[in-house]
Amino acid sequence: MWVTSSLATALTPTAVALGNFDGIHRGHQQVIHPILQHSSLLPGQSEPINPQERVNREGKHIYPTLATFYPHPREFFSGQPWKLLTPKPEKVDQLQRLGIEQLVLLPFDRELAALSPEQFVDKILIEQLRATHVSIGEDFRFGYRRTGTAKDLQAIAATYGVKVTIVTIQTCQGERISSSLIRQSLEEGDILKANRLLGRPYSIMGQVVKGQQLGRTLGFPTANLEWFPDKFLPRNGVYCVRVSRPSFPDQWGVMNIGERPTVKGTCLTVEIHLLNWSGDLYGQTITVSLEQFLRPEQKFASLDDLRTQIQADCAATTTFFETQE
Template sequence: MQVTSSLSTALKPTLVALGNFDGVHRGHQQVIQPILQPCKPEITTGSPLLSWQTPLERFNSASFRENLENPADINISKTYATVATFNPHPREFFSGVARKLLTPSLEKVQQLSILGVEQLVLLPFDRELASLSPQQFVEKILVQQLDVKRVSVGEDFRFGHRRAGTSTDLQAIAASYGVDVIIVPLHTTLGERISSSAIRQSLEQGDIGKANQLLGRSYTITGVVVKGQQLGRTIGFPTANLELPPEKFLPRKGVYCVSVADSLVSSPQSLQLGVMNIGERPTVNGTCLTVEIHLLDWSGDLYGKTVTVSLEKFLRPEQKFASLDALKSQIQADCALARAFFSN
C-alpha cells in the first residue's frame, strides 16, 4: 500500500474515505467499504453506470452491452481506493498536546492493507489547511489534488475552517464538481455508538472483550523486541521486552492473554500464544513502564524483530509481591489460566 504525505505524489484518480480513522474500528470499516472493490476499475460509457453495480451487473447492463460493439467508446480507468486522513490530528494541532493513538502509523497501515485499501494519504494539517473553507477544501484538496471520483464519510464528519462544513455540506459542494458523496450512518452495537473514545475507555478499564467487539478484531500492539534487564530468566520465565512508538495508547496496567506474530510473516504457523505484562514491575522496584511478553512453550531469539501482539483477555491488575518466589508462583498461575483460555 502506498503511503504519502505529499499530494503531488498521490496515485490518481481516487475513491476517498475521509476521516481520522484512529483504531480502524467497525464504524470506520463501514465508511471505508464504499471505496473498495467491486467499485473499480471504473468502466465509463456514453451512458452512466450505477456506482454500486458489481462487475457482473455492469457486464449485463444494457448500456455496457451496447458499447461492447464499439470498443472506442469504452474507457477503463484505474481508480485507487484511498484513505485520506490528517497528520497530526486536528485536536493535537490546535491544543499542542500529543495524542495517544489506538493505531500509530505502522498499525494503521497494517489494518488498512488488510481491508484492501491501496493508498493512505496523510494530509499535513497546518495553518494553511485549517484555514480552508469547506468550498476551498473540496476544490483544492479533493478535486484538484486528489482527482476524486467518490468520497465516503461518516454522518458526523466535519471539515473546513472552524469545522464549519458538515457531511451534507460536503455532499452538496462535491455534487457541483460531479463527485458522489456517500454518507455512512453512525455504526452501533448493543445500542451503543462505536467510537475511538469508547474503545479507549474499555481498554482503560481492562474490558478487552468489549474493546475487541467495538474494533471488530483484537486490539494490537506492534513494537520491536529489545533487551531488558533479563530478570525473567532468573525465575524461569524469559520475556521479550517491546519498544513501542511513544504515541501508542496502552490499556490498563496488568497481565493479559495474548497471541503474538512476527509482523513480517503472515503464516498462521508464526502465531505464538503467551501472557503479557504492562506495568512498572513494582516487585523488583521498577521505575518505568514496560511491556513484556512471555511465550508459552517457545524458545528462540526475537531481538530486533518487529512483532504484533493481539490482546485477547485481561487476567489481573498489576500488583506488588513480597518476594520473587511469590511472583514466580503467580506467573505460573497466569500461564495456567492462559492455557485454559486458549484451549477453550
C-alpha cells in the same frame, strides 16, 4: 500500499474514504467499504466492473484511498501529544488487510485548518486527489472551525459530479462505536468490549529489544517490546495475548504492562512470555494481540510469590485459549 504525506505525489484518480480513522474500528470499516466497491461504469455497462479492475471512463485505474489528517487535529489544536490507537505502521497494516491501496496523510496545519468547506473540496478532493467518489461518516466535520457538515460535503461535491456516500453511525450492543469509547474500555481493562468495538483484537506492534532479563531468573523468559512512542497503551496489568510474526504460526503468551513494582522497576515496560516456546526474538518485529485481561499489576512480597503468580497466569492463559479453540 502507497503512503504519502504530499498531495503532489498522491496516486490519482481516487475513491476516497475521508476522516481520522484512529483505530480502524467497525464504524470506520463501514466508511471504507463503499470505496472498495466503487468503480465508474464504462460506456455500455449496466453493472460495476470487478473491484480489482477499477477504472474510470478514461480507462485509468481508480485507487481506493484513505485520506486522514496528520498530526491528529486534537494534537494540533491542543499542542499536546495525542496517543493513537493505531500509529501509522499499524494503520498501514490494517488498511492493507482491508484492500486499501493508498494512504494519504493530509498535513494538518494552519493553512489546511483555514480552508473553507468549499475550498477544501475544490483544492484537496477535486484538484489534488481527483476524487471520483468520497465516503464519510454522518458525523464528519471539515473546513474552517469545522463548519462543514457531511451534507455540505455531499452538496458541494455534487457540483463537480462527484458522489459522496454518507455512512450512518454504527452501534454495538446499543452503544455508538467510537475511538473514545474504545480508549475508555482499554483504560478500564475491558478488552472484550474494546475488541467487540474494533471488530478484532486490540494489538501492539513493536520490535523485541534486550531488557534486564529478570524473567529468565524466575524461569519465565520474556520478550521486551519497544512499542511506537505515540501508541495508546491499555490499563497496566496482565493479559492473555496472541503473538504473531512473519512466516511463523501465532503463539500464545502472557503479557505484562507496567513498572514491575516487585523488582523496583522505574519505567513502563511491555513484556511477553510465550508459552511452550523458546528461541531468540531479538530484533524481530512482532504483533501482540490482546485477548483477555487477567489482573491488574501488583507488588508481591517476594520473588517466590511473583513466580507462583506467573505460573497461575500462564495456567489461566492456557485455559482461556483452549476454550477458544
